Amino acid sequence: MKKIVRNIVLIIATLLFILYAQKNFDSYTLSILNNIGIFAILALSYNLINGVAGQFSLEPNGFVAIGAYFTAILLIPAETKVDMFALVDPAPIILQMKAQFLPAIVIGGIAASLVALLLSFPVFRVRGDYLAIVTLGFGFIIRIFAINNPAYTNGAMGLNDIPSNANFIWIGSIALITFIVMIHIIYSKFGRAMKSVRDDEDAATAMGINTFKMKTYAFMTSAFFEGLGGGLLASMLTTITPDQFSFLLTFQLLIIIVLGGLGSMSGALIATILVMGGMEWLRFLDDNIVLFGKDFGAHPGTRMVVFSIILIIMMLFARRGILGDKELFDYFKKKSK
Amino acid sequence: MGNSILKIENITMQFGGVTAIKDLSFEVQKGQIYGLIGPNGAGKTTIFNIITGNLTPTSGFVIFENENITSTKPNKVVYKGIARTFQNIRLFKSMTVLENILIGFDAQANYSYFEAILRLPRFFKKEKEIRQKAYELMKIFGIEEFADTNATALSYGNQRKVEIARALATNPKLLLLDEPAAGMNPNETAELSDIIHKIKKDFDLTILLIEHDMKFVNAMCDQLTVLDYGAKIFEGKPADAIVDEKVISAYLGDFSHA
Known part of the structure; x- marks a missing residue:
């Protein structure tokens, strides 16, 4: 009972912080927080398939793109679409699609989730490195599809003037919901089954676990929240192009979840704050560097060098990520014993 | 009789050109502790993998409680009531x-x-x-x-x-143990056989086990089958097995030319 009270207090405190931040913080701080929030959603969901279920898939950029495009098309008014589509006229269905903000991002998530369901049949026939290659290909296909079908996506020019509905209240609360859902999955028989698939697939099967089903559950859940995050991203940036959803996005998420500890949701959350926040906080390194009274001039790119070195050092000292595969509260549990 | 829980019927298993199991049949009765022994590479674990659906035999059938479960998926076999342990603990x-x-x-x-x-x-x-x-x-x-x-x-x-x-x-009716006593010291082995007897009684189990430790087999099994190069060379009581000529020659080599 004590635990439930504590959890409710934590949730309310987070919600109050979100409300307070939206009202009082300046737009620069809010934009950083928005970025962290969206990447938290993406990293948490990516962690489910990659960290918890142990399927080394490299697909999130594809699902983020699907979510972003669905949301953008649903949000942009028909007249704006007609003006915007310069290469060819938009397909009739594109003009008809219209929805409110919340339904729009949820539809984006569901679309990504359904694609994940279809994708799981060919993809989970292979394991390990082969799985990585196959899912990597999927990300490329989505991007090339977006570039080559201007009637639906406006091709390489992308979509502009997406209504900017995503504020920190939306992003923060959805990130909170994502975190809760992920924790609920991990601490249930489904989470245990996913972990058993990661540890030893044959032994899991010998215990009656339907490994394909568990992987598909993880994949679809992951895709749903990645689509949702994509929708929020589109609405926050107000403009999207196919090139935004390249492999680099997946790579960034991979850094975050490996740094946080594969399989640890609170680790992913901490790593998101460190990586996304760190990139901002180190910005002063790109300005003029003054050491011991001597001006060394500005060296743009110093920030990335320092950031990379910090990452390397962190990985040297925490080989299995900041939190390993445990959650933050697991560490407190041990102490109290 | 008619109380058989598991029936292996004429199973042959070939991997490419290698015949791992040759026309093997045996029957496990309900409530038995049944031993499957034989030298390395005799095909014991292969039989386990066939029963649990990890392998599909080239020919022959696995009948569990009068139901043909040959090539049922491994996770479904568990629902039928067959559980296993692995040779190298997993x-x-x-x-x-x-x-x-x-x-x-x-x-x-x-x-x-x-x-x-x-x-x-x-x-x-x-x-x-x-x-x-x-x-x-x-x-x-x-x-x-x-x-x-x-x-x-x-x-x-x-x-x-x-x-x-x-x-x-998993609430099994039949438990397959793949070398449960391997790597254990005599004390641990003795404790293990007590536990196996106890769970067999408490859970109303039938047990099929693979083992090398003959003392353990003698103490545990009601009946056993000895395999050599995938073929059955003996079936019967453990006490008879250790005096059987074929079994001795399979384990120690053929003395007839000595």
């Missing part, structure tokens, strides 16, 4: 002893994915149920003090117990 290494055993209860915790995500009442009810059952199982094996310890941090003997407990959690 616990889930990132999980605690309790979590390992809870995996075995997966099918019994029949709440849905959404019930888990939304934490509906059935989730709590079922989780509580299987946790209680898991603790009861751990008590039988005397490993409840390790419930929250990482499974791979345990001693070899205890890991073996966890593996058997995990298999029992």
